Amino acid sequence: MKVVIDLHTHTTFSDGTDTPAQLVNKALAQGLDTLAITDHDAIAGWSSAVQTLRGDLKLVLGAEISCLTKTGVSVHMLGLLFDGTNSALLETLENTRDDRLPRMRKMIELMQADGIDISISDVEAAMPTGATMGRPHLADALVAKKIIKSRDEAFVELLNNESKYYVTHFAPTPVDAIKLIRAAGGVAVIAHPFASLRGQILQSSDFIDLKAAGLNGIEVNHRDHSNEERLSLLSIASDLDLVMTGSSDYHGTGKLNSLGENVTDPAEWERLEAMADARRVVTA
Numbered sequence: 001m002k003v004v005i006d007l008h009t010h011t012t013f014s015d016g017t018d019t020p021a022q023l024v025n026k027a028l029a030q031g032l033d034t035l036a037i038t039d040h041d042a043i044a045g046w047s048s049a050v051q052t053l054r055g056d057l058k059l060v061l062g063a064e065i066s067c068l069t070k071t072g073v074s075v076h077m078l079g080l081l082f083d084g085t086n087s088a089l090l091e092t093l094e095n096t097r098d099d100r101l102p103r104m105r106k107m108i109e110l111m112q113a114d115g116i117d118i119s120i121s122d123v124e125a126a127m128p129t130g131a132t133m134g135r136p137h138l139a140d141a142l143v144a145k146k147i148i149k150s151r152d153e154a155f156v157e158l159l160n161n162e163s164k165y166y167v168t169h170f171a172p173t174p175v176d177a178i179k180l181i182r183a184a185g186g187v188a189v190i191a192h193p194f195a196s197l198r199g200q201i202l203q204s205s206d207f208i209d210l211k212a213a214g215l216n217g218i219e220v221n222h223r224d225h226s227n228e229e230r231l232s233l234l235s236i237a238s239d240l241d242l243v244m245t246g247s248s249d250y251h252g253t254g255k256l257n258s259l260g261e262n263v264t265d266p267a268e269w270e271r272l273e274a275m276a277d278a279r280r281v282v283t284a
Contacts, residue, residue: 005034005269008038014131023252027057028054038062038078041066046061054284059281063093065096066096067177068171073202079184079186080186080276081185082181082187089181100134110164160198185280187216187217207242211240215242216272221245248261
């Protein structure tokens with residue numbers, strides 16, 4: 001029987017549409033063996049997921065940390081199995097979340113200047129309670145007002161990193177994020193690094209510095225990577241002895257990603273888990 005290990009999912013505590021409890025229940029219903037909850041710059045959903053856990057499902061607690069290179073390239077770093085009480089990491093996550101509201105206001109101002117009928121109140125109405133504000137909530141507001149048809153269409157047409165409406169927010173560099181994750185006892189996996197349809201991406205040479213900073217793995221198998229991009233990442237991971245993961249990046253309704261559509265090989269997950277400073281996988 002195939003072992004299903006999905007190391008990248010989102011809940012209503014960032015830009016997902018399932019609560020942590022609903023996500024855990026879906027993972028159980030679909031027969032997943034291991035599920036990681038990795039909300040954007042947030043760990044507030046951890047406790048609810050742990051409380052819902054039952055059966056044989058293993059739960060990996062983490063976060064997807066927003067990063068920005070010194071040259072302005074947006075990067076997402078998955079931090080898994082870190083100590084959720086580490087003050088330095090928690091402070092960085094909080095600072096990133098705090099800067100998301102002024103960033104959203106700037107994006108909306110740019111849209112309004114082009115005659116797009118959208119407001120910050122529309123975005124807030126589209127957000128679940130406790131969510132970390134992000135572009136997917138703006139997409140949901142645009143869908144609700146029938147300006148666009150879906151989240152995916154919104155990112156293709158209006159909200160991708162190359163869009164004239166895109167605005168950056170405070171974020172650590174990828175190197176700093178890796179160091180924070182490792183100092184908190186966790187492991188760092190760079191998420192969808194060659195997803196070129198999203199905008200600017202890293203160069204192959206950039207991974208040398210990330211490895212030197214403590215990078216543990218690369219999310220190779222992701223729906224936003226072409227076959228050619230996956231092969232390039234496989235080569236980089238092999239050359240630098242990095243763990244190769246696959247994940248769904250599941251967000252619930254509004255995005256096509258299905259839970260468990262890309263998974264991590266059990267042997268690769270065993271390697272990755274062993275790199276944390278303690279065994280933090282949660283079981284019922």
